[in-house]
Amino acid sequence: MANSQDIVCDIQENFTSEEETYLNVYDAGDRFAIEVVYPCIMALGIITNGAFCIVLSRVKQMRNVTNLYLVNLALADMTFLIVAVSEKLARIIASPVQLDKTLYGLAGCILIPFIVNCTYFASIFIVTLVSIEKFYAICRPLQHRRISSFERTVKLLIGAWMLSILCSCTFIPGRANVVTICVQWPADYADIDLPSVVTLCTSINVWNWFQHVSNFLQSVPFFVAAAANTVMYVKILKTMHRRVGAQDDLTEMNNKRVQVRNQVAAMLVANGLVFFLCQMLFQCVSVALAFRHLRTPPILTVAQIDKALLVARILTYLNSAVNAIIYNIVSSRYRSAFKETFCWRKARRVHPRPRVNNVDNNQDLLNPESGQSDSRNRTSVADNSRNRSLETENTLC
Template sequence: MEGVSNASGGRNSTGVLGMEPPMLTQGELSAVTAAYGVVFLVGVLGNLLVAVVVLKVPHMRSPTNYLLLNLSVADLLVLLVCMPISLIETWVSFPWILGEFACYFSPYMEFVTFHASTLTIMAISVERFYVVCKPLHCRETLTGRFIAGVLAVLWPAAFITSLPVLFITQFRQIDSVGPDPLYTCETETDTFWAKVYLVSSAAVFYFLPIVLLSGCCLVISRHLNNPDVQPSVGQRAAVDNRIRSRKQVTYMLLAVAVLFFICLLPYRVTVLGFIYAPQEMLQLLGNKGVLILVIICRIMVYINSTVNPILYNTTSTNFRSAFKQAIGNWEGELPGNTQANPTADNIRMHTRRRSSATKVQVTNIM
């Protein structure tokens, strides 16, 4: 959360509030470190497991799941690149000890992952719209080549739209008492262009997607609850099962999106608050209070990068069975016992009393 912490003056700065650099007690540092450790371990293992499931389990290779894999890649970047630097900053709030490269790289990668995650969630919502509302077109449109093209555009867009962060981040040498120079790393929020970029980023990659996603979910929900085509008596069971499966996937993805926007809300609001809040309010909080607020915002972002695999496991029977299969392979089970016919296993779990044609349709949904 470089944008937040630098704006507060609490990150390796003598403080825009005119105070000494904030310090946490040993107990507070230990509590923050423990929270970071738990989130890091759960998040890294969970997102790696998602990658294993999507890449190794044949029936999990679908457009939706490849987009979820892309979301896991963004989450892993947050946890592996940004989180360790954030923890070091918490322990050594002044001066900046990680060098010039880390000063620029860390906030840049944070914005890259924010933007990539937002664009991925929007792509997932569009994919769900086609699957639910235009099923006849989705087989022709949502091909592997099309998804690869989406990802080929998505990541360059995230990297390019994050470039202004490099220009509003400042690595400075300050006066030092000893022989070794001291440095600070700050992200400006008081200049005109810094304000324009931070506000634009919040509008384009947070508030506008919320509006678009809400509209898309309303259309999808209405279509699922009131399908255009009424099936015949012989087809009713197959159609009902297909709609039930699509509802499950759609609600899982909706939960992922809602959690993403909830977890990033404190960060976005805090950045805007540091830009527009009166100086008296910041003085009232104090540097330590602001630093604690920054830590809370950071942990919320890292939690978002951790809980998605848990959501997949609890809300999707497809993912749950695939997770068990992947874990079973790691524990040394024979490949023939778990991978001989994964599609058939999935069919038995969801469609015990359906015809063979119905089973194949259901397994292709995820």
């Protein structure tokens, strides 16, 4: 037990009731989540996102504009999981008190939330950029052909990361103050090795409400991105439905078109639901925390907040771990590339596929624009197939 006699305390705290102590000490549920569930999700995320990066580095056919976005998303997800989960593991090992930050001091109070926030914002911005790419590739294909390029994608990604860094910097004042608390625990807890000195990361003294404002501002990019992505997804699905319905005379191609449409729709719905629903609870809790102090009694009790955050973090971590799994389930091309990269037996190589409705047939559905380079390298086909291709192209115009 730490000796507080030689330490200058900013606050003296005397917990006299068992309830007060319980709310500040990790319980069995907290320990199970932090020591078992979180590390399992982190391991899953490292494996899945790492595998996705390896596949794209080894299979040349998978190197395209959209997958460049997804590699950055995978790196952001891995960094987020490693830093966020490792920080919680280190804290629970170092101290049985939930909010005790004595382990890493002021530097950790600033640096760790900065990295977590930066990767969190980067994920939101990159997912939105992917949706914009899908929107232009499907709804405005001619314009997309003119503007889509590797250089443009690199510039957009640099902009997304720079904006993420800028947003993360605005939250530093909310964690840039270290407060030392000397705690007197109830006599019933004398047999537990509870520290007599606890360190907390708090907001700077200039503005006491900064922590509440930062909780609200943290959620603004999420809800704006959720609204923007929803609008784009609806327009994409409507465009896909309208184009397939307008070409019913090409009956021999109907099955292919329906398959492509269904796969694209499934990918859009899966990506949107997983990303935004998994993070929705955490963002709602953040908004509730921002306005909690305005009401007496507060909107949520401390115990309710702790349990809600426990579940919200599990969902948020899962979101960062399952993206590559979704790609593998929905995309036949990614499955082929995965087999080619990791299976012992010689797998069928991933080849460019003929395009249907400006979307590659059986192609990775995250890459609607990748058919542009494929079309330049195709040899001539039978006259009737060429006529149908021209007819489809004219319809899309």
